[in-house]
Amino acid sequence: MGIPFLVSVDPQSLSSPTNGLSLKQISYFGRVLLKPSSVDQAVSFIKQNFSLLDIYVDATAIESAGDVVDILNTGASRALVTPCQLATLSKEQSVPSLRLIVSVSSGSEVTGLQSWIVENQERKDISVHSVVSPTVDAIVAELGDKGVVKEVYRSYDATSATQATLISAQKQNVVAVVPSNSLSLDKDESSPANLLVAGAVADVTTGLYTTVVTDERGVALGLVYSSEQSISEALKTGTGVYQSRKRGLWYKGQSSGDTQELVRVDFDCDSDCLLFVVKQKGKGRFCHLGTATCFGQYSGLSRLQKTLQARKEDAPPGSYTARLFNDPKLVQAKVMEEAEELCQATSKEDVAFEAADLLYFALTKCVAAGVSLEDVERNLDLKNLKIKRRQGDAKQGWAEKVGLSSTSGNSGEQKKPTEPAKEADKAAEDPTRKIEMQRIVTATASPETMKEALQRPSQKSNDAIVALVKPIIEDIQKNGDAAVLKYTHKFEKATSLTSPVIKAPFPESLMKISPETAKAIDISFENIRTFHAAQKDEKPLQVETMPGVVCSRFSRAIERVGLYVPGGTAVLPSTAMMLGVPAMVAGCKKIVLASPPRSDGSISPEIVYIAHKVGAESIVLAGGAQAIAAMAYGTESISKVDKILGPGNQFVTAAKMLVSNDTSAGVGIDMPAGPSEVLVVADKDANPAFVASDLLSQAEHGTDSQVILIAVDLDDTHLKAIEDELHAQAMALPRVDIVRGAIDHSITFVVKDVEEAITLSNRYAPEHLILQIKNAADAVALVQNAGSVFIGEWTPESVGDYSAGVNHSLPTYGYAKQYSGVNLASFVKHITSSNLTAEGLRNVGGAVMELAAVEGLDAHGRAVCIRIDHMNRTKQ
Incomplete structure (x- = not known):
């Protein structure tokens, strides 16, 4: 039944004890009954000593039920309360009765307790505390015999707290409450060691108490023996002291230095095994064989x-x-x-x-x-120990990341689930369920519904991503190649790599591809080159804005560019072409590619082949933020670049944004980006199979991709035909699980005409816009926001991804409203020049001096004034 007594303390007396035990010594017995003078004193004591003690609080003098709850919430295990408090706390405050001990000291209070028991006949977990009173004790004993009372606590004064008293109480299954000032390590009859072994069962052969020693976590260190003398010595010294059957008192660690700090003592349920909880000191070896425990080492x-x-x-x-x-x-x-x-x-x-x-x-x-x-x-x-708990919902930002719906803490009404929540629910369903998109008819949808539907799939909060990416960037800056290799080993599992980069010329062995693949790359390569070469400025722009004032603009290639080619769930040599070819056409002097290697340390031979064709200087064998940082700052073997281009996941995008904002890096980027997306506008003339195939071409990129269908005046028959095709084609794909995840947060909008369709598309600003409508070319004039447009039924999005010649590195996540896709201009910078004659300076000088005066920039105006004065003097 454990230690047969509970020590009661007055916090005030503990602050300056003149007799009795210190708080540290009291803590050896594991629990204490606190008798505070105020709520604040109770809360303060609990907060300071929760780690030491199992704290019971006498709350019988506390009037407010809320204050009692606060005390329990602070960490008190149980509270002593009156029968009146019990009724309030158990009903109004919903405090479990097992956390309460009902204190009765008179017949009227016992009557009050009996009344509560009658009203709550199903409750069988009541604990009762009483003073030594024959009348009260008899009634409480009767309640115990009936099985109503679970535990009985009885308070004794300093004179009655003896070993004989405790043995008698134990026989009645009563826990004695002993005042701390009645205990002394110097006394015999009421010494803690004497009271501790009251009712304990000694070993029949040795007369000693079998003792299990554990650490603070309950890991068994060994089996020893104790005597009343060794227990008393342990309590006095606060250390592990035991009784050797051969050598008398055993001060653990006295010779080895592996001592023990006493934490707590206790007995098992039958009082025939003593427990010593200790903190290991020295080298923490308990066993004479040099191990942490007598049962071997820790695990x-x-x-x-x-x-x-x-x-x-x-x-x-x-x-x-x-x-x-x-x-x-x-x-x-x-x-x-x-x-x-x-x-x-x-x-x-x-x-x-x-x-x-x-x-x-x-x-x-x-x-x-x-x-x-x-x-x-x-x-x-x-x-x-908390009575009142939080609802337990995830914080909004984190809940949104995994698609959790939230509930209102006030009304309890369920809020409308977000689309990611629907996705999460569906993902747990039968994988053979039909793959279909949510359908919204714009004519009947509310503005709130439309706004929510046009949101991209939930992404991680920027703060969370930056917190993960920033240390990686800092590590690359500080540790260079070693850090790049570390992250490549970790994330790509390419532990065999010893260098983070392959330098040109690239070995033929790394470019072994089939003739068919080589031909496909060559055709695509030439088309991309032709289209981007046509974007070159034929000659510098030159304009005479007024007589004698000639303004010019000329272009120069960015000298060093870093091209990021994603890996992940698909190998993308096409991206290497879309970035490498325009860099080559622009005349960039140094081209660095970066792409995550395979687990064996190799890189896709198609990417190496393309790197060779565009004249790349090197290939960085890394992905993610570490690749971006390596190119932004340079390492021992990786060249620093002036601009980084290429798509990537949220970590890549965050890294690009971070390095571009770091003036010490001196690097630019092409654009921010998000997951792949396509928007298809289809009318009654559209082939359902074509529409479904275009939607799926982007859905297979990743579960965070999104596809949108805007159906122009399509009835249920037409819509069902597209939906059936979508499901049938998706189920035949090897990446069907990825497709299913993407389609689960994708949407079909049903609109009345093409004008509404393009207006909605402009609002969404898709990465890819496909027009599968009659007279599709005529609708291009209405397009305001899109990364790239694919016109008519014979122009699938995939031709733009690979071989038509346009670039597939495009703004996503709505950035098409502000950014262009990658083009030749992405790899060049334009420099302007001004060339004025004396006449030209006379013509424009007055305006310059006036505006400089308005802005208060006298030196600006003086630079013109001095020259004009010089002209005037020379002319004279």
Whole structure:
């Protein structure tokens, strides 16, 4: 039944004890009954000592039920209350009765308790506290015999708290409440050790008490024996002291230095086994064989904690663990990174693997902050003690990332689920269900519905992405090639790589592709070259804005460009062409490609072949933010570039934005971007199979892709034909699971005419716009916002992706309202010049001096005035 007594304390007396036990000594018994003079005093004591004690609070003098709840929420295990308080707290405040102990000291209070029991006959978990009173004790005993009362606590004064009293109380299954000032380590009859063993069962052969020793986490260290004398000595010294059957008192660690700090003592349910909870000191070896426990070494989290604590004290300089302890931002990034990977894990093996990684870095952060697993577990216990809890919903930003719907905390009404929430629900359904898009008729849809429907799939918050990306960029800046290789090993699993870059000339062995593939690349290459070459300025622009004032503009190629070619779920040599060919045509002096390698360290031979054709200087074997950072800042072997171009995921986009805003990097970017998307406008003349194929051509890029169909005056028959084709074609695709995820947040809008269709398209600003309508070319004049337009039924989007000649690196996520797709101008810069004659300066000088005066920039005006004065003097 555990320790047979509960120590009651007055916080005021503990602040300056003149007799009795100190708070530390009281904590060895694990729990205490606090008798505070105020709510604030109770809350303060609990907050300061929660880690030491299981705290009961005498709340019988506290009038407000809310204050009692606050005390329980702060961390008190239980509260002593009157029968009147019990009725209020259990009903109005919904406090579980197992967290309350009903204190009765008179017949009237017992009557009040009995009345509550009658009203709550189903309750069988009441605990009762009483003073020593024959009348009260008899009634409480009767309630206990009836099975109504679960536990009985009885208070004793300093004179009656003896071992004999406690033995008698134990026989009645009563927990004695003993005042702290009645206990003394120097007394015999009421010494803590004497009271502790009251009713304990000793070993029949030795007369000693079998003792299990554990650490703070409950890991068994070994089996020993104790005597009343060794217990008393342990309580006096606050250390592990036991009774050796051969050598008398055994002060653990006295010779080895592996001492123990006493944390708590207790008994098991039958009082025949004593428990010593200790904190290992020295090298933490309990067993004489030099191991942490008599059952072998620590394992799991306990072992990891011991290792990290040792490394914190003495980590080899330059080691990864030392870096983790010295760089809080690195630990922060790793915790977020591993949490993300755990969220994405699905198989049992992957979940276990990623959870282990997350726990490693989380515990590293704890150890660095001086927080132990015991501290974490105590906080878990504290959360378990909360009476009033939060609803438990994820914060809005995080909920939106995974498509969780939210509920109103006031009305309890369910809010309308977001589209990602619908997607998440569908994903859990039968994978053979029909793949179909949500349908919205614009004529009957509300503005709010339309606004929500036109939103792109939820992306991670920018702050969350930046927090993950920024440490990677900083690592690349600081550690160069080594950091690039580290992330390539981690993310691409290409652990065999020893260099992060391949330099030209590229070996023939890396460009082995089939003749058919080579021919396809060559045809596409030439078409892209032809189209982009036509975009060259024929000659510098020159305009005489007024007599003697000639303004010019001429172009120059950007000298060094970095071209990012994504990897991920699909290999994209086409992107290498779309970026490399215009760079070559523009005349960029240095072309650097970057693309994630395969797990064996190799790169797609098609990409190497294209890099060779465009005259690339090198290929960086990396993806993600690390590739962007490597090209932005340069490393020992990776060339720094002046501009970075190419599509990528959210991490790539965030990295591009970060480096472009860093003046020390001195690098520009093409555009921000998001997942792939297509919008198809189709009328009654459109072939359903063609429409479905165009929608699926982008849906297969990734589950975060989005496809939109704007159906111009189509009835249910036409719409069903398209939907049936979509499902049939999707089910035949090897990437059907990816398609299903994309289609789940894609939409069909039904509109009345082409004008409304193009207006809606302009509002959405798609990356790809496909016009499968009658007289499609005539509708192009209405297009205001789009990355690239595909006109008529014989122009699938895929020709633009590969071989027609237009560029497929386009603005997504609505950026087509502000940005162009990649073109020749993306690789050149325009420089302007002015060339004035003396006449020209006379003609324009007056305007310049007037405006300079208006702006108060005298030196500007003087630069003109001096020249005109010179002209005038020379002329004279």
